[in-house]
Amino acid sequence: MLTIRNLDLFYDCTAASSGSGERGHQVLFDVNLAIEQGDKVAIIGPSGAGKSSLLHYIHKELEHQAALCSQEQGLVDNLSLYHNVYMGALARHGWWYNLINLIRPFSKHLTAIQSLCDRLELDQALTKKVDTLSGGQRQRVALARAVYQRQPVFIGDEPFSALDPLMARRLIEQLFLLHTSVIMVVHDRELALSHFDRVIALSRGRVVIDSPSDQVDKCEVEALYQSDVTRLKIAC
Numbered sequence: 001m002l003t004i005r006n007l008d009l010f011y012d013c014t015a016a017s018s019g020s021g022e023r024g025h026q027v028l029f030d031v032n033l034a035i036e037q038g039d040k041v042a043i044i045g046p047s048g049a050g051k052s053s054l055l056h057y058i059h060k061e062l063e064h065q066a067a068l069c070s071q072e073q074g075l076v077d078n079l080s081l082y083h084n085v086y087m088g089a090l091a092r093h094g095w096w097y098n099l100i101n102l103i104r105p106f107s108k109h110l111t112a113i114q115s116l117c118d119r120l121e122l123d124q125a126l127t128k129k130v131d132t133l134s135g136g137q138r139q140r141v142a143l144a145r146a147v148y149q150r151q152p153v154f155i156g157d158e159p160f161s162a163l164d165p166l167m168a169r170r171l172i173e174q175l176f177l178l179h180t181s182v183i184m185v186v187h188d189r190e191l192a193l194s195h196f197d198r199v200i201a202l203s204r205g206r207v208v209i210d211s212p213s214d215q216v217d218k219c220e221v222e223a224l225y226q227s228d229v230t231r232l233k234i235a236c
């Protein structure tokens, strides 16, 4: 589905064949990856390792078959939960259809969005404005909007950071049912190892682990995070 070879990425997200100071701050170094259809991939690594940068690069490459749920949710506060989720479907319809639906929602979409919200444990009225929702509820609205794009690939940048771990596990199972492939930055290492088929770990812009999750050495993962802490302590 996607092959990345010798990727060097700079802060302006320009890909180049080799590292060079003149391109600015380099964030990814010589990344080589192949992502297949059906893969359920967790991307882990310490803060600043380059996870979001890699994820956005992957989204750019898979743009026409992938829905992105990014950290910047981009919800429209004075619109309802329904309208925010419906935004995922805007590209599937013409402007006239979208305009009518904005004024008077079609029952077909009301039913589909209600059912999706039920699956994502979002038990709020569809008419509720999103600025009255909690952080975790807003995160699930953003999640629902991405799912409502109905793309085969789901790409998520820590979409569960405001949710309790048990709910996060249930929602991942729903995402796996709703998408052929899932590629997600995950902060919770336990979750990455227990629920995803494959784990990619980054450290300082390099891929240091790319393995089936049941073959990942947990000590190696912990050392990855620990080495970052040690580095910080030495710097202090």
Ligand SMILES: Nc1ncnc2c1ncn2[C@@H]1O[C@H](COP(=O)(O)OP(=O)(O)OP(=O)(O)O)[C@@H](O)[C@H]1O
Pocket: 011, 012, 025, 027, 045, 046, 047, 048, 049, 050, 051, 052, 053, 054
């Ligand atoms: N737009 C940007 N301009 C300049 N530097 C950037 C930009 N975006 C990211 N960076 C830098 O790139 C590096 C990797 O950032 P990135 O957000 O990809 O890391 P991350 O692993 O996702 O971090 P976190 O877990 O904290 O979200 C960091 O050093 C960051 O400061």
